């Protein structure tokens with residue numbers, strides 16, 4: 001069964017730019033991520049357009065609100081037919097449990113529900129600035145443990161935490177990592193970065209990659225090169 005590891009972050013402000021890339025690829029090449037920018041501009045219809053083409057869509061809206069509101073939001077995501085949806089683990093156990101329960105009636109059609117731990121754009125200084133006296137690795141482990149105990153399917157973290165999370169939370173607990181940068185590419189605003197090959201080697205399940213692909217002069221070629229290194 002084909003299980004593409006790369007999830008391309010479609011962070012465009014023009015639908016035509018996103019579709020000109022999407023029209024060159026197949027669902028077997030990669031999964032697609034729709035985040036706050038494209039969802040705010042183009043809404044559920046854009047997500048439907050992608051799922052209708054057969055793509056697995058990760059709806060990356062990082063819900064963070066009271067339990068009732070987030071449970072209803074993930075239900076709306078399930079109604080859209082997305083493959084994966086996320087919440088912030090810092091929303092707490094009750095919010096995560098209620099969200100997971102809200103998806104029970106979808107059975108095998110339920111999207112994977114994962115939680116964001118520490119954003120990959122954040123490093124030690126950012127945590128300290130928030131008054132968190134832990135290393136990123138310790139804080140990720142604390143939030144990932146909360147997420148697993150709430151019954152969710154996995155977490156968004158950086159590849160740097162993958163080894164210890166797999167060892168402590170088990171292989172079935174999915175790790176989805178942004179902050180992936182092919183060697184030689186710009187890190188942009190990402191702080192906890194790793195190359196695609198290294199990330200797969202440390203046990204990451206899915207690699208979220210945006211600008212290194214979408215900002216390239218030949219995005220399809222970059223995607224194909226990355227996929228070739230993961231075989």
Ligand SMILES: O=c1ccn([C@@H]2O[C@H](COP(=O)(O)O)[C@@H](O)[C@H]2O)c(=O)[nH]1
Pocket residue numbers: 009011035116118119120121156157178179180188190208209210211212
């Ligand atoms: O911790 C996180 C959570 C989400 N993201 C999102 O992933 C992509 C990364 O894009 P790049 O262009 O490859 O940096 C982007 O959509 C973020 O919103 C993240 O980077 N880190």
